[in-house]
Amino acid sequence: MTLSIDSVDPAELPESSPAYAHAALVRGAERTLFISGQPPWTIEGDVPADFDGQCRLAWENVRAVLAAADMTVENLAKVTVYLSDRRHREANSRIRHEVLGDHRPAITIIITGIYDESWLLEIEAVAVG
Template identity: 70%
Template sequence: MEILPLDPATLPDAMGNYTHGTLVADVRRTVFVSGQVPWARQGVVPGDFDSQCRLTWRNVFAVLAEAGMGVHNLAKVTTYLSDRRYREANSRIRQEILGDHRPALTIIITDIYAEEWLLEIEAIAVE
């Protein structure tokens, strides 16, 4: 299986450690990760954005681990933010967590299902 970034020379450089598109070849398995939220199993929701973001990513990776996958299997990530003021923190934490891996990425500013949740992340991973 190959996950290859698609960054056409005719487009501006992708900022924020993502790629304009992702070509996935020779896929054996695909995992669709439902929207994960900053909710721990015990029902606890952290009060600050950084903690919520890290917890949400942990939840995404828990689903991937259940399928025997990890960060380098991510092909597409969609992040929903409750407010645009979280853009920079979201980008910083995402880059820290994903390292040099650059999946296709969409960020949407929208209302979130529960008022205390500041973000939600869904993903597609392949193997």
């Protein structure tokens, strides 16, 4: 069976945005990768000062984990983004859409305190392959 990750958007619910689906239905997966929360830091521990830089770096870190498992963002079935402040919602959505393109995994965004005060977000995910 070929791997497919299909969007599920029930007619009984409000329409989801083009950037996410209400659910992701996975068929034909042989592997499941649980990606720990990826903070916006470099291998040296440096953290960009601005949200856009942090968001792009956290996504680069997610991509690095995916690549280590021979996967790409197309394998993402579920993404959870933890934001330190709701004022980052629009930038987060814009950059996530740049990273994911037309791929629409299930998405949850949580506004919360983050482990390190210098981090403005953290991204965790589940990928299948």
